Amino acid sequence: xxxxxxxxxxxxxxxxxxxxxxxxxxxxxxxxxxxxxxxxxxxxxxxxxxxxxxxxxxxxxxxxxxxxxxxxxxxxxxxxxxxxxxxxxxxxxxxxxxxxxxxxxxxxxxxxxxxxxxxxxxxxxxxxxxxxxxxxxxxxxxxxxxxxxxxxxxxxxxxxxxxxxxxxxxxxxxxxxxxxxxxxxxxxxxxxxxxxxxxxxxxxxxxxxxxxxxxxxxxxxxxxxxxxxxxxxxxxxxxxxxxxxxxxxxxxxxxxxxxxxxxxxxxxxxxxxxxxxxxxxxxxxxxxxxxxxxxxxxxxxxxxxxxxxxxxxxxxxxxxxxxxxxxxxxxxxxxxxxxxxxxxxxxxxxxxxxxxxxxxxxxxxxxxxxxxxxxxxxxxxxxxxxxxxxxxxxxxxxxxxxxxxxxxxxxxxxxxxxxxxxxxxxxxxxxxxxxxxxxxxx
RNA sequence: GGCCCCAUCGUCUAAUGGUUAGGACGUCGGCUUUUCAAGCCGAAAACCGGGGUUCGACUCCCCGUGGGGCUACCA
Numbered sequence: 477x478x479x480x481x482x483x484x485x486x487x488x489x490x491x492x493x494x495x496x497x498x499x500x501x502x503x504x505x506x507x508x509x510x511x512x513x514x515x516x517x518x519x520x521x522x523x524x525x526x527x528x529x530x531x532x533x534x535x536x537x538x539x540x541x542x543x544x545x546x547x548x549x550x551x552x553x554x555x556x557x558x559x560x561x562x563x564x565x566x567x568x569x570x571x572x573x574x575x576x577x578x579x580x581x582x583x584x585x586x587x588x589x590x591x592x593x594x595x596x597x598x599x600x601x602x603x604x605x606x607x608x609x610x611x612x613x614x615x616x617x618x619x620x621x622x623x624x625x626x627x628x629x630x631x632x633x634x635x636x637x638x639x640x641x642x643x644x645x646x647x648x649x650x651x652x653x654x655x656x657x658x659x660x661x662x663x664x665x666x667x668x669x670x671x672x673x674x675x676x677x678x679x680x681x682x683x684x685x686x687x688x689x690x691x692x693x694x695x696x697x698x699x700x701x702x703x704x705x706x707x708x709x710x711x712x713x714x715x716x717x718x719x720x721x722x723x724x725x726x727x728x729x730x731x732x733x734x735x736x737x738x739x740x741x742x743x744x745x746x747x748x749x750x751x752x753x754x755x756x757x758x759x760x761x762x763x764x765x766x767x768x769x770x771x772x773x774x775x776x777x778x779x780x781x782x783x784x785x786x787x788x789x790x791x792x793x794x795x796x797x798x799x800x801x802x803x804x805x806x807x808x809x810x811x812x813x814x815x816x817x818x819x820x821x822x823x824x825x826x827x828x829x830x831x832x833x834x835x836x837x838x839x840x841x842x843x844x845x846x847x848x849x850x851x852x853x854x855x856x857x858x859x860x861x862x863x864x865x866x867x868x869x870x871x872x873x874x875x876x877x878x879x880x881x882x883x884x885x886x887x888x889x890x891x892x893x894x895x896x897x898x899x900x901x902x903x904x905x906x907x908x909x910x911x912x913x914x915x916x917x918x
Numbered sequence: 919g920g921c922c923c924c925a926u927c928g929u930c931u932a933a934u935g936g937u938u939a940g941g942a943c944g945u946c947g948g949c950u951u952u953u954c955a956a957g958c959c960g961a962a963a964a965c966c967g968g969g970g971u972u973c974g975a976c977u978c979c980c981c982g983u984g985g986g987g988c989u990a991c992c993a
Contacts, residue, residue, distance in 0.1 A: 602991090628920065628921045635991080664986095725930095879952035
């Protein structure tokens with residue numbers, strides 16, 4: 477167990493150079509959010525892509541909280557991020573790292589940079605010396621090499637005047653210390669990347685390769701952020717979306733496989749995802765498409781799973797029957813209760829529906845339906861349908877002239893699951909009681 | 919302002935010099951029909967503009983235009 481990694485065929489490798497350490501080619505990714513509250517969908521996608529890259533390559537996934545800004549970095553905010561990742565079933569290796577926890581190392585590096593002449597103090601803060609000439613190239617797997625001329629970059633601050641390390645320094649050092657090989661993050665970080673590369677070069681270290689993802693935009697075309705009513709993972713969860721649907725949908729925001737496939741299981745994503753098929757232009761989050769996709773996932777669940785999910789979401793029990801009747805009609809878990817609540821909490825109060833279908837004629841037809849159902853044996857989908865269709869024929873009315881009044885009588889409104897199935901699920905006693913109530917409630 | 923990135927239907931995308939520019943969501947129409955959905959069938963809908971390069975450009979290059987990001991002793 478402890479040395480399986482160096483197991484090799486008998487007699488092999490004699491005279492060959494030593495086998496490289498298994499870690500040499502290992503991809504190490506990291507997701508490094510700053511804890512500003514709920515994880516928004518852009519952050520979720522960044523986390524997902526890193527995770528797919530790590531898991532797809534047998535590499536490692538690091539979670540690091542960028543908490544050097546102590547004001548924003550509350551435990552609640554950190555918990556929100558972890559909660560969101562857990563809900564998405566995105567995991568990581570080892571404990572979450574705290575950037576603030578590495579401060580002594582950061583301070584050490586700042587000292588080192590000062591001593592080597594790469595950094596200097598200015599009005600108490602510490603700045604990195606950026607040469608006037610030359611350029612820094614960022615190796616980006618998505619965009620190709622991106623070149624920044626040094627003349628456009630000022631000497632930038634790496635430590636505050638109170639000595640505390642700043643973001644660009646902390647990121648570069650932490651990525652280095654963790655052995656991060658692939659920095660995959662939003663494009664909003666691209667302009668800062670040459671600074672991080674310069675810090676690494678000043679330390680005589682090789683920078684990682686980068687992959688700057690296109691940003692996610694709101695419907696207004698601006699960067700998706702808290703201010704734009706951005707969908708956070710928690711909001712999506714509370715709106716009744718399934719984690720597997722959110723994973724599938726967000727994977728497609730900036731990445732595509734071919735012209736045939738839209739649905740990808742998580743295993744398929746792990747297998748098929750690659751950075752070279754990630755696009756370069758910003759994408760707009762489209763809740764409509766997510767809803768459609770979520771509905772498809774919902775319909776793919778087996779009845780037991782769906783019931784469990786609905787019961788967890790609504791906090792109610794005994795939903796199996798209603799779940800079965802609604803599975804074709806809902807796109808999110810939240811769609812269920814408005815459609816099926818009447819089974820449990822009684823008919824809704826839709827005055828318009830009442831007025832339209834429970835007029836005198838409607839109530840008269842209800843009476844006929846009631847009689848047909850009162851002694852029906854057995855009381856099943858099929859027998860109910862047969863009985864009510866007989867009534868339709870006998871009264872010589874259109875089917876909906878009978879069925880809609882019945883629907884309103886039992887559900888309170890014009891939209892419901894199939895009427896025969898609904899009656900059967902409700903049971904004879906409750907069905908008759910609701911019909912009676914509708915007839916008498918003139 | 920400076921620097922950087924980006925540009926195919928309304929939206930997400932496929933195409934990697936030669937296609938009637940494909941698919942999906944949404945929209946519209948039809949079928950089905952007990953409502954609403956779901957499902958099935960069909961339709962409308964795109965290469966930002968201008969120059970090059972090439973026998974041939976959505977694809978390569980340049981310039982515009984447009985959008986976005988960064989430009990903190992925030993991350």
